Amino acid sequence: MxxxxxxxxxxxxxxxxxxxxxxxxxxxxxxxxxxxxxxxxxxxxxxxxxxxxxxxxxxxxxxxxxxxxxxxxxxxxxxxxxxxxxxxxxxxxxxxxxxxxxxxxxxxxxxxxxxxxxMNFRWAEGVRQLVNALDSGRYGTARCVRVDHVARKPVDTFGPDMSLEASLFAAQGIHAIDLAEMLLPGTSSPAGQMISVDRGRLCSMVSSDAAAGTRVEVQFGSCAAGFHHSVHVTTSRGDVLSLRDLSELQLRPSGGDPHVAEYPGPRVLWRRSPASGGYAHAGYGPELAAFRDLLRTGTAPSHLARLEDLLPVYEAFDSLLKKEGLSWTA
Structure with a gap:
């Protein structure tokens, strides 16, 4: 090849x-x-x-x-x-x-x-640990997902034809919305707004499925002093799985957990090793290995993103832009 x-x-x-x-x-x-x-x-x-x-x-x-x-x-x-x-x-x-x-x-x-x-955040080591915990069935299924993805840029557009909002989507929003959609697909009726901040941009979005009793919340922006990332998943059991800065996965158990009487506080399920880093931790290596396997064998994990997988992500942000009277273009 x-x-x-x-x-x-x-x-x-x-x-x-x-x-x-x-x-x-x-x-x-x-x-x-x-x-x-x-x-x-x-x-x-x-x-x-x-x-x-x-x-x-x-x-x-x-x-x-x-x-x-x-x-x-x-x-x-x-x-x-x-x-x-x-x-x-x-x-x-x-x-x-x-x-x-x-x-x-x-x-x-x-x-x-x-x-x-x-979409390397799909493949980041911490996200893979979170997905494995959900796939284990031990904690129930995802019912409410919140993703926060805030950094210090962009504060200027990526090009003369792009709006600052579109630049924010390109840098931060696409990752945040996509990760939430991957963890809890199928929610509908997205709504959101641009939040007024003095520096950069900040966007808050939510989508839900009333019949299924599920909800997705996303916040992304360019107003922070540095990069901050968190994922919180509330499951059907009432457990809360929290991934902080892609480096530590905690469990806050539900009241029905038989061990809460012994210790009701959070448990650390995984913590990034000091030796962990580089392309595997950030997700680039595993993602490209999956693309390689797809070309060689015709099969790959479902979370290898295709163009079609990003349609709900773009559509959600497009809906917000229209609601706010904004545009992809400058």
Whole structure:
């Protein structure tokens, strides 16, 4: 299998490239307009070929493309890869707006190729521990999920044609909404609002299913001094599973737990090891390994994100923008 990486900048060259190699997804070429950096990385990682643009590439000699570019360029290059018949892995966000996502989905169906999206929070070590706890059946099923994902950027737009709200979605919101949807799919009637803050943006969203008695709450923004992430899952048993900053998973047991009389406080189910780090902890390595397996065997875990999986995520934010009288574009 011959793959090429389009985009050797800070994320592509420093994160996706080594993560792909560590995941057993060898790269045969790098594409970047900074040819000196591309050649330097190619020499470092023993990659035989470099190109300054996708226009120089003969796609017939490749099987797959990995794409890690600025938000404003990703959809264009993903479309090129799909039209060229390449199985594609594009970092989030694959498109700058809902219309662009629909276009990519249509292209992928027409070309009959696989197009996956880099949603590394699905694969982060702490999230995998949380999912394993839920899948064990020991704590019941998820009934209410809350995800908080707040950082210090963006406070400026990612491009002249993108609104600051769309830039916030591209940086933080897409991860937060997607993670909540993955943990508790099927909720409907999303509602939300932009919260007034002095710096950056802050968005709060909620969706629910009254018949099933389930609820999803999401908050994401760019108003914090640093990165803060938390996930709280209340289960059908009344247990609460809490993941703090992707580093510690706690259980607050329900009153029906037979052990609460002995100790009613929280239990630590998992804590990140001091030796744990890098591409496996952040999710990039396992995610790319799953993409590799999908191409080789045709099967992969369900939480490997396809373009179609992000439709509810984009639709929820599109609904909020319309309600608030805002737009994807500047």
């Amino acid at each position: 011959r793959s090429l990486l389009i985009g050797a900048g800070g994320h592509g060259g420093d994160t996706l490239l080594p993560a792909a190699c560590s995941a057993g997804l060898p790269l045969s070429a790098l594409v970047d307009q900074d040819t000196e950096r591309a050649k330097q990385l190619a020499a470092q990682w023993m990659i035989p070929q470099t190109y300054s643009s996708a226009g120089e590439v003969d796609p017939a000699v490749f099987d797959a493309a990995l794409i890690a570019l600025p938000v404003t360029e990703q959809a264009e290059h993903a479309a090129w890869a799909i039209k060229s018949g390449l199985h594609t892995f594009v970092e989030k966000p694959p498109a700058p707006d809902l219309e662009g996502l629909h276009s990519l989905i249509a292209l992928a169906r027409q070309a009959e190729v696989t197009c996956c999206v880099g």
